[in-house]
Amino acid sequence: MPVALREVETTARPRQRRTRTRAISHLDALAVSSLKPHEYDLRPACLSLVCPSCRTWVPIHVAATSKAKAKLVAHHMETAGTEDPRRCPGGHRLVILDVDIERWWQRLEEGVSETDGRRSNRVTRKPKVAVAPAVTQILAPLLDAKAALKLYQAHRQGCAVCKQPGHVRCTDGVRLAHLYAHKQRNEPALRAVLTLREELAEQRVQGLGLLRELQWASTAASVRQADIQRVHDALEATLKQYGSELTVWERADLMSAITMLATKVEQLSR
Incomplete structure (x- = not known):
């Protein structure tokens, strides 16, 4: 690369976020179908699920190559900023994506519409404040x-x-x-x-x-x-x-x- 081009590029190039390890958890592979519909998100922009070990939302890493398998990203069991955090044993756990995205989204919308139907539409009006006498x-x-x-x-x-x-x-x-x-x-x-x-x-x-x-x-x-x-x-x-x-x-x-x-x-x- 010419020297002039190196001087122009002063910021780092955006890189694809991926887990740089081949480690796999000793736990059995986690099938997404075994979870409840509200415990995972299959949208491509926010592919994640609730870790069964620590009950926190964890992203699912899927490599660009077809040979790699989907697995949970390594994470801690405590919240951010905790001293001496411990790693969750559910990190690097293999994930089996055996749920159709369209079917999952339809079930989620049906559940939301059913919940909205159970809510009362009654308007609670504010009580009228009595005018203070002279x-x-x-x-x-x-x-x-x-x-x-x-x-x-x-x-x-x-x-x-x-x-x-x-x-x-x-x-x-x-x-x-x-x-x-x-x-x-x-x-x-x-x-x-x-x-x-x-x-x-x-x-x-x-x-x-x-x-x-x-x-x-x-x-x-x-x-x-x-x-x-x-x-x-x-x-x-x-x-x-x-x-x-x-x-x-x-x-x-x-x-x-x-x-x-x-x-x-x-x-x-x-």
Whole structure:
């Protein structure tokens, strides 16, 4: 080759990618028909399959000569960049291409169409976001007619649009004006309802008190009789202890207990 031509060719020529070894794996030849249709790709641009040893996609090398056999490219079992990678025993394994490309492609398309048919075509619409209420709408239940009028007057003094002549009002001004008119129109009826509710609540409390008194009056006699009987029993038990030999201090304590029980019997008997 002339020297001038060598100086012009400064880049390497593109070469066919092939495995530069005659090594063959000790494993049995792998028939492509024994794999599932989605575990191999027979298109000429990306001829590959899933290695049964490490379950990774590995290219299939087919030499240009007719005497050479197809086999898997040597590869590692770990992902790229792993320290101390190990070679997969499935490298250089012979591959038997016993599947028709057209038939394989037809089966793959049928499987994809069947899967698409099982998918739902229902459209999931986004939920509608509720519009946030205005400040005047939030404060409306808490205001009366006077408070609504003060709020409207304060807004007119600070709003540049509402200050203009000709009764021009902004959106908030219109809302406050309507709120004041509504409160002024409905305030008497609202006060009447609130007054009625207060009266009903008061009557309910009074009714509960009367009901409690009636219930207590129906059982007061039996309760009083049971209290008197219980005090009589305690007084008799105390009087039985009086005849035994007691010290001066024990006798004094016993007399005070008898006096207290007698006073209680007298109070319950009234």
